[in-house]
Amino acid sequence: MDSRSQAPYKSSSFSQATTRDDTARTREVDRNFSLGALRDKRDHHPPHHHHSREHHAIISEEDEQADQDAEATAGHGDGGAGEDRGDPDLAALSAEVDAFVAGQDNAVTVTEATLDKFASAVELLVARSEGSSDHKWASDGDPPALLAAIARIAALASALGKSPEAGGGKHTAAVHRVTGVLHRAMAFLEDEFHELLDDPYANHKASAGGEHEPDRCVLPGAAAPASSSETKEAALPYPPETVDRLRAMADAMIAAGYATECTQMFLVARRNAFDAALQGLGYEKSNIDDVVKMTWESLEAEVVTWTKAFRHAINVGLSTEHDLCTRVFAGAHAAVGRGIFADLARCVMLHMLSFTEAVAMTKRAAEKLFKVLDMYEAVRDASPVIEAFLSAADDEPSSALTELKSELASVRSRLSESAAAIFHELEGSIRADAGKQPVPGGAVHPLTRYVMNYLKYACEYNATLEQVFREHHRRGSHGDGGDGNPFSAQLMEVMELLHGNLEAKSRLYKDPSLSNIFLMNNGRYMLQKIRGSAEINAMLGEAWARKQSTNLRQYHKNYQRETWSRVLSMLRDDGVITVKGHVQKPVLKERFKQFNAAMDEIHRTQGAWVVSDEQLQSELRVSIAAVVVPAYRSFLGRFSQHLSAGRQTEKYVKLSAEDVETIIDELFDGNATSMVRRRT
Incomplete structure (x- = not known):
């Protein structure tokens, strides 16, 4: 068998290879055949043979030799019709085929010669199209001539399969011929369909003078966001003309089975x-x-x-x-x-x-x-x-x-x-955080920072987390959670766990004053985070914020009582003045010594404590100074003259009211400084 006849057919029911004589004859037929209303105007032009694919080639000789063959075989028409030297009209053949397909119920017949000629004409259209990309899909507003021919031969093959004449062996050779051409046409159409799907601009680029457009056979928006003004057509991965071709091909393939x-x-x-x-x-x-x-x-x-x-x-x-x-x-x-x-x-x-x-x-x-x-x-x-x-x-x-x-x-x-x-x-991690080492200086604990930042971020998903916990409750034994927000309840539980954990950690400090500073630092940090986030503030509610503020005030009072009540007791008159109004100098001297020592101790220890929130730090210093400085100034004004001027005064009265105020202003900044070193 000639290798040129081995097209990628899909079954063994194909006709024999088209011979050179057949080629000459079909070339001659192609020059004059028409598909009637579906014909392509460009069928009047000679085919571009140099575009044909080798493995599908029907026309393989030079034009001059083919013309000679056509002249030599012009008298050998199909089915013995050699006397008809005029070119058959494809329009007439198509009409006969259409009549046969449409009139099977009325016993309309078709000759074997018509079948063979029509199959040859369709095969020639396919062969011409296999190597061409310029005109095969031209439609001028109508379905392309090639697809119309393929659709017609598909309908013919289907009709022949039902025809008693074909079944009786009358047109066996012609039926095989039609079936073979149909399979070849389908193989070609599959290749074209696949090529068009992979490269939607293949034909467009061939006819656009070499101008290249990027392959759009991808989803829109993968490389760049689609504009909101883009139309539906622009959003498609193929240009409109390619979509039309794909649809026409799909219709033909599905119709052919x-x-x-x-x-x-x-x-x-x-x-x-x-x-x-x-x-x-x-x-x-x-x-x-x-x-x-x-x-x-x-x-x-x-x-x-x-x-x-x-x-x-x-x-x-x-x-x-x-x-x-x-x-x-x-x-x-x-x-x-x-x-x-x-x-x-x-x-x-x-x-x-x-x-x-x-x-x-x-x-x-x-x-x-x-x-x-x-x-x-x-x-x-x-x-x-x-x-x-x-x-x-x-x-x-x-x-x-x-x-x-x-x-x-x-x-x-x-x-x-x-x-x-x-x-x-998160709840489990809070319960498990039971460290035995207190945070230096009573600063904000890392757990507090982590949990509050975590919750702040979580509350940005509050609507989603509400859905999550509603679904979680439905899956469990908690019912639907009622009308309340289940995430809000979960959030409150986390806050209570954190508060209890911090209370336990505050007891790690031996100094009660530092315990209260620790609780103030952490409580203030929590409150600031809540106030700074509309989402978490709304979830916890104003009542929780008020409760936290009340706790902070109580920690503040506890701190002042633990630290400064003892200092203020040194500045009272009790024991310094007798019943008769006399000043007891030994007692007075001891009071000044105790006050100096207390301030030095406070300055040395609480100067190393940390209050990172500037507002809280300022509030603490102002509240301390408002109580201690006036009391010391009054005590100093009433009793300093009872000490002998000179060395005795310098020995016992080491601080002025301004010095006390300065010491207070240096508290809670994380620096341990002795009062003695500061004054030297």
Whole structure:
């Protein structure tokens, strides 16, 4: 067999290879045949033989030799019709074929010669198109001539399969000939369909004078955000003329019984394009084992990428693919398009959703909460989109989309459970933080900073966490949680745990004054964080804030009582003045000595204590000075003259009222400085 006849046919029922004589004859036929109302004006021009693909070639000789062959065989017409030296009219042949296809019930027949000539003409159209890209899809407003011819021979093959004449062996050779041409046409159409899906601008670039446009066979928005002003047409991954060609090809393939091949090619091409778009966003497929083994730093970055890619897929990708399927598979084949879209959506989404399962399987830790919530929100927001696609279907709901909807609900439940469990990890970490070493200087404890910053960030997800805990309560034995916000209740529980933990830590200090400074520092930090966040303030409520303020005032009073009550007792008149009004100098001297020593001790110890909140630090200093400085100034004014001037005064009266005020102003700044060193 001549190698030129070995086209990629799909079955063994093809005709024998077209001979050189057949070639000459079909070339001659092609110069004059017409497809009637569907004919392409460009069929009047000689075919561009230099474009033909080698493995599909029918016309393989030089034009001069082919013309000689045509002259030599012009008298050898098909089926013994050698006397007819005029060129047959394809319009007439098409009319006979159409009449045969349409009139089978009325016993309309067709001759074997007509079948053979028509098959040869269609085969020639296919052969001419196999190497050409300029004119084969031209339509001038009508379906392209090539597709019209393919559709007609497909209908003819179907009709012959039902015809008693063909079944009786009368036209066996012609039937094989028609079937063979149909398979060749379908193989060619499959190649074209696949090429157009992979490179939608192939024909456009060939006719655009070499100007290159980037391949758009990807989801819009993968490289850059789509403009809100873009139309639906601009959002499609193919230009409108390519969509029209794809639709015409799909119609022809499905009508010829090649629906499976057509849908598989379309689904694979669009799945590859979808994956490429996700890769453009940085998303790479990974298996569960790889995810579970990742460090949290690496996994956190993967979650960010996944969330971005998943939202793109739901909000842009699926809508684009749905629109494309609707346009390519329209009319009688709309159900085919809906099936392709449903399979594509399920395939892509289920694989992406497997990532969430892997994340949920990793070790739970409080810092993972927010990324889990990001995934939860993305999955939650995807459900209405899938529901809308299900509702838009005119026929029975797609099992693929129904399965996807069910999986989304399942994944949402697992993420909700994981988020609730992670939040409970925070409570566990507070209970477990029972360190025996107090924080130096009574400063804000690291646990307080961590928990308050954590809660502040968590409250930015307050609506989502409310949903999470409602679902968590429904799954458990807590009912639906009533009308209250279950997350708010959970937040209050965390705050109570933290408060109890800090109370226990305050008892680690041996100095009661420092215990109160510690409680003031931490309580003030908590209150400032709450006041500084509208979300957490709203969640805890004003009553909680008032209670915290009351606690702070009590800590303040406790501190002043523990530290300064003893100092103020040294400045009272009791014991210094006798009943008769005389000043007892020994007692007076001892009072000055005690006061000096007390101030030096306070300055040395409490100067090293830390009050990082400037407002609290100022409030403490002002409140202390308001009590101590006037009392000392009064005591000094009443009794300093009772000491002998000179060395005796310098020995006992070491501080002026201004010195005392300075000492107070140097408290709580984290620097331990002795009063003696300060005065030297």
